[in-house]
Amino acid sequence: MSEVLKHLVRLLLLLIFQITVFNHIGLHGLFNPFIYIFFVLMLPLATPAGLLMLMAFLTGLAVDIFSNTGGMHAFASTLVAFIRPFWIKTTIPRTAYDELQNISFREVEPGQFVTYAALLVFVHNLALYSIESLDFSDIFVILMKAFFSSLLTLLLVVALRYIEIRPRRTP
Amino acid sequence: MRAILRFFARFRLLLFFLLLEGIALVLTVQNNQYHQAVFLNSSNAVSGSFYSEINEFSEYLRLKQVNDSLVAYVETLQAMLPANQSLDTSSFYPLLTDSIVSQRYFYTGAKVINNTVDFRNNYLTLNKGSLNGIKARSAVISSKGIVGIIKDVSPRFSTVISLLNKNARISARLKKSGTAGTVLWPGGNYRYADLIEIPEHVEVKVGDTILTSPYSSIFPDGLFIGTIAEIELPEGGSMYQLRVKLGADFKQLSYVWVVEDRFVAERDSLESKLNYE
Numbered sequence: 001m002s003e004v005l006k007h008l009v010r011l012l013l014l015l016i017f018q019i020t021v022f023n024h025i026g027l028h029g030l031f032n033p034f035i036y037i038f039f040v041l042m043l044p045l046a047t048p049a050g051l052l053m054l055m056a057f058l059t060g061l062a063v064d065i066f067s068n069t070g071g072m073h074a075f076a077s078t079l080v081a082f083i084r085p086f087w088i089k090t091t092i093p094r095t096a097y098d099e100l101q102n103i104s105f106r107e108v109e110p111g112q113f114v115t116y117a118a119l120l121v122f123v124h125n126l127a128l129y130s131i132e133s134l135d136f137s138d139i140f141v142i143l144m145k146a147f148f149s150s151l152l153t154l155l156l157v158v159a160l161r162y163i164e165i166r167p168r169r170t171p
Numbered sequence: 172m173r174a175i176l177r178f179f180a181r182f183r184l185l186l187f188f189l190l191l192e193g194i195a196l197v198l199t200v201q202n203n204q205y206h207q208a209v210f211l212n213s214s215n216a217v218s219g220s221f222y223s224e225i226n227e228f229s230e231y232l233r234l235k236q237v238n239d240s241l242v243a244y245v246e247t248l249q250a251m252l253p254a255n256q257s258l259d260t261s262s263f264y265p266l267l268t269d270s271i272v273s274q275r276y277f278y279t280g281a282k283v284i285n286n287t288v289d290f291r292n293n294y295l296t297l298n299k300g301s302l303n304g305i306k307a308r309s310a311v312i313s314s315k316g317i318v319g320i321i322k323d324v325s326p327r328f329s330t331v332i333s334l335l336n337k338n339a340r341i342s343a344r345l346k347k348s349g350t351a352g353t354v355l356w357p358g359g360n361y362r363y364a365d366l367i368e369i370p371e372h373v374e375v376k377v378g379d380t381i382l383t384s385p386y387s388s389i390f391p392d393g394l395f396i397g398t399i400a401e402i403e404l405p406e407g408g409s410m411y412q413l414r415v416k417l418g419a420d421f422k423q424l425s426y427v428w429v430v431e432d433r434f435v436a437e438r439d440s441l442e443s444k445l446n447y448e
Contacts, residue, residue, distance in 0.1 A: 001245025049184050057191045078191045104274065130201060 003044070010164075011039045011059060019066040031114075032147040035071070036063055037124050038157050040080055041117055042164075051086050056081030069132075080120050091116040115137035117157050122150040180304045187229055237425055243275055244314035261310045273328065276391050277431045279303055281311075288335055288361035295319060297427065305329045306316055309366075310390045310430040315342040317383060317394050318427050329429070335361055335421055344384035345398055348373055354415060361421050363400060364438025368414040373411075373442075388435060389443075 018036040040056045047055075062076030065068060073162060090113050108116070125146040133142060179186065282305075285296035301324045311318040319331040319339060333337050334356060341354040343366060346378050352368040366381055371448050379399045383390040401414035430440075 050187055051202055053188055053191055055182075057195070061198075069199070070201060071195035075195035075199060078188065078195060081182070082188045131196075 007043065011036075014039050015059070015062055015066075018063055022146055023067050029037065030145055031152045032145070033153045033156050034063075034076075034124065034128065035153060035156050036060075036073075036159070037077065037080060037121060037153065040084070040161055041120060041157065042161075045088060052084065053078050053081040068087045072128055072131050075131055076124045078122045079127045079161075083118045083123060084120060087116065087119060091119075113152070113161065114158060118150070118154055119155050122146060122158060125134070125153065132153065192397070193199045232421075233425070236423075240314045241426065275432060276432050277304070277433065279429045279431070280307060281429055282428055283427055284422055286421065287333075288421045289434050291331040291358050292337050293335040293361075293421070294322070295333055295424070295427075296319060296330060297321075297329045297338070297429070298427065299330050300325045300327045302326045304431065305429050307429055308389060308435070309432070310394075311427050312390075312394055312430060313419045313424060315395070315397055315420065317390060318419055318424065319420070320389055321429060333421065334364065334417065334419070337348070341390065342387040343382045343394065345369065345373065345375065346380040346382050351386055352413075354381065354404045362417055364397065364417055366415045367410065369411040371404055371409050371411060371415060375399060375411060375413065377402060389432070389433070391430060411422075 014036045022033045022035050025031060034057060039059055040052070043052060043055065056077040056149065057074050061071070061075035063073040063077075067073070091107060126142070129145045130150075131144045200442065279299060281297040281299040283295050284298045285294075287293045287295075295311070295318065296313070297305070305321060305324050307321050307324050309321040311321060317334060319333045321338070322330045324330075324334045334341065334354070335360075336356065337384050338358065342351060343354045344351045350369055350373045354364050354366050356364045369375065377399050381396040383392060383394040383396060385392040395418045397415040397417040399413050400416040403412040403414070405412055
């Protein structure tokens, strides 16, 4: 139960920061950190795929409602949730994965986590900017935006992960 | 059936995924349509002002026709000036006598600022009102034919019962024989009206001119109304059913004259003493 509460609090904080702060950064239109995806990345490894997609969808929808973007974020988040299980199997070794069935990401190696997060963050951003422009003639601009925003988002994701983990490790 | 269920069971995740993405896409596109609508609304404001500019421009282009018709009208008026008549033709222009106080009809030019032709009862609005001396029940004419009758007057504007109105019954006469009838508009085409009450013994031809009759207490005598376009004699009837091509093109009206009859009160009070039974 406390685990569920922790995820809920994380979701709420991420949404608040996303809507009030990160939505308005937009450095040169290139660096737009969509940090709320951290919630989808950090959901327990054993989360059923259907539930995962539904939660990602609702999270994205919440961001959409507050940023007046229709269903863009819902679309990108659901896509991330859809490919997450396959990507976990690829990036996190099978043995570790089997052991980790019922535990959180806390035990995943930092390198593995970065690889895991990097692709999903990039997919998220790519989907977002693609559906935003709905015009692949400016694919270069889409790729540029997706790349730089992913970089910034990934930086924040990794930072957040260590902020979250530290208190548990120190005692 | 089983196969379908098994299919759904097997691909339920994929189907769920597609469903969610479908919803997200619909939301996105709807949001775009919303933006599109906002965009269209603002462009309507742009196109609206654009159209009004176009209107102004086309009115400008029409100035030539308006000028031509005005010049033609001035020519006919000039021909009527007493100075242009030989001395003994005062009967040709009986309305203007030697004194300005006895002038019967006063003309005031006005611009049509609103006009319809599509309803059963059409009205016009003129840009002159009581401050310009316009009075209710005055006649409204254009250089091409009669237009209507002033209905209401405000200080700066006046409304006109168009000839294209159920309530407009104009006393008219055939120019050739002088036979009087009534012009009224049956609705439909705004270029045509009906002339009724012309008895069958009168000789009528297509193209004959219809003028206002002296019986009218509103219109001066002899103003052009139109020409006969169709002649019909109903089976067993004793009156013609005449179709009149109106002189005035009601869709192109821009300048008109309001004709005030200074003697109308005198005529009315005299006629009111008659006791029709």
